[in-house]
Amino acid sequence: MNSYNSIGALFIDYRNFYNLSQSDFADAINVDLRTVQRWEKNLTLIKSEKEENIVLATLMPYQLIHNLNAVVPIPTFYNFKTRKYSLSKQTNDLPKLSWFIDQIEITSSNLRTIEFDYDFKYIEQFIDSQKRDNNYVNAELIKEAIRILPELNFVHTGKSGYYTGHCIVLPINEKTYNRLKTKEITNKDIRAKDLVDFKTLERPIFYRYDITGDCNDTIFYVMAHFFRFFRDLENKNYLMCGYTERDDNYQVNLQIGLKFIWEDKALQKELNLEAPPRFFEGNFNNFLAQL
Structure with missing residues (x-):
């Protein structure tokens, strides 16, 4: 799992993982290119009503998006392969x-x-x-x-x-x-x-x-x-x-x-x-x- 401290870093890694351009990503979540660019530079936050659309389009957990889409983000771990998030490195592995x-x-x-x-x-x-x-x-x-x-x-x-x-x-x-x-x-x-x-x-x-x-x-x-x-x-x-x-x-x-x-x-x-x-x-x- 990687640790994320901003929504911008998460979106950049999401695009890299799925080999998407900023335009591709913008089209997938139905926003304009400049909006994605502002998100990735952490210049603006996502409107709360848009969070669910992003969750449905990307299948990233809602809690992950919500944690990072804040004035003071909550650092969160995430793995794109397993699509699991965690709040601490110690809880990443499957439990016994x-x-x-x-x-x-x-x-x-x-x-x-x-x-x-x-x-x-x-x-x-x-x-x-x-x-x-x-x-x-x-x-x-x-x-x-x-x-x-x-x-x-x-x-x-x-x-x-x-x-x-x-x-x-x-x-x-x-x-x-x-x-x-x-x-x-x-x-x-x-x-x-x-x-x-x-x-x-x-x-x-x-x-x-x-x-x-x-x-x-x-x-x-x-x-x-x-x-x-x-x-x-x-x-x-x-x-x-x-x-x-x-x-x-x-x-x-x-x-x-x-x-x-x-x-x-x-x-x-x-x-x-x-x-x-x-x-x-x-x-x-x-x-x-x-x-």
Whole structure:
């Protein structure tokens, strides 16, 4: 993570990371070129009503923009690859699993089930920008997942009410699971008709579609809520599976009881990824037995 003390330095690094000119950046956030130039020289601040537009266009966390867009900025760390911010260097790394075990009962009033009409614009833009193979967000699929499994389809918002992270989990049928596992289909092929009421199945299958947070605190609340669901689930004969292109939680996934079924090194090379895309499955029974 880099430490930022001004909004101008952040915007310059953002443009360099994505290879954008000042004009490109101005067009993306719908302002004139001179406005961007003034921001980058820290001559003027961003109007408060413009902050959300910048968040939506850049997917940088609202709190990061808000911290730096002030007469007296709050120094903030940020990583463009993971899209996580932090207020101190000591809290940059992913926390150890004991963090969740020891504090799993801590809840957040800022967690709520996804309100599709309000939240979808954030979720769609974030996922579409993160996935670099043939993945995309299917609106009807997300709607059905919310209806069937509201407990695991939720968002987290910051103190200001802005989106800070989400969890999307699909209760899928056996046929869809097998087709995903054998690489016959990918995320882009899953449809609302592939979802089922998990409570009626002898072996429920949950597909981790996407989980994210803008900082470690957000990730804690999201994952603690996620783990509490499986801790309290009566039917322990469940299967959790999913697909990931990221490597920052590889060891964590292994420690919580998931195993990797396949990895695609050819796709890694094609998409210029740091780690090979992987399909994983397992359950959290042994991990949660430590509680």
